[in-house]
Amino acid sequence: MRIIAESRWLIAHGWRATIVGQPGARLLAEAERASVPALAVRMRGAWDLAAVAALRRLIRAHDVGLVHTHSSVDAWVAGFAARSLALPSSAAVTSPSRFRGAARSSTGLPTA
Numbered sequence: 001m002r003i004i005a006e007s008r009w010l011i012a013h014g015w016r017a018t019i020v021g022q023p024g025a026r027l028l029a030e031a032e033r034a035s036v037p038a039l040a041v042r043m044r045g046a047w048d049l050a051a052v053a054a055l056r057r058l059i060r061a062h063d064v065g066l067v068h069t070h071s072s073v074d075a076w077v078a079g080f081a082a083r084s085l086a087l088p089s090s091a092a093v094t095s096p097s098r099f100r101g102a103a104r105s106s107t108g109l110p111t112a
Contacts, residue, residue, distance in 0.1 A: 003070055004027075004034050020039050069089065
């Protein structure tokens, strides 16, 4: 999984990385198998204020400096939590492109 590979690279290069996902998600199990720190937070939708509050607590407790998201729900919830704490956030949300059928990230750059 790309998220785990990115996290392992960050950790190998001296950064702290923690994956946050839905309880019971395959991602969390894969992270555990790869020895990548992972935490579960229920995110019921884009305006889940309980999830925003939970993520704000985790961000503070783990002294997070950047929030990077990969899906639309976590982009809304975690992005809002980060912005409410004046932290930068980024989203790697891909969408189909009409140009040559390539997938492009929110930055407009092609994705792998």
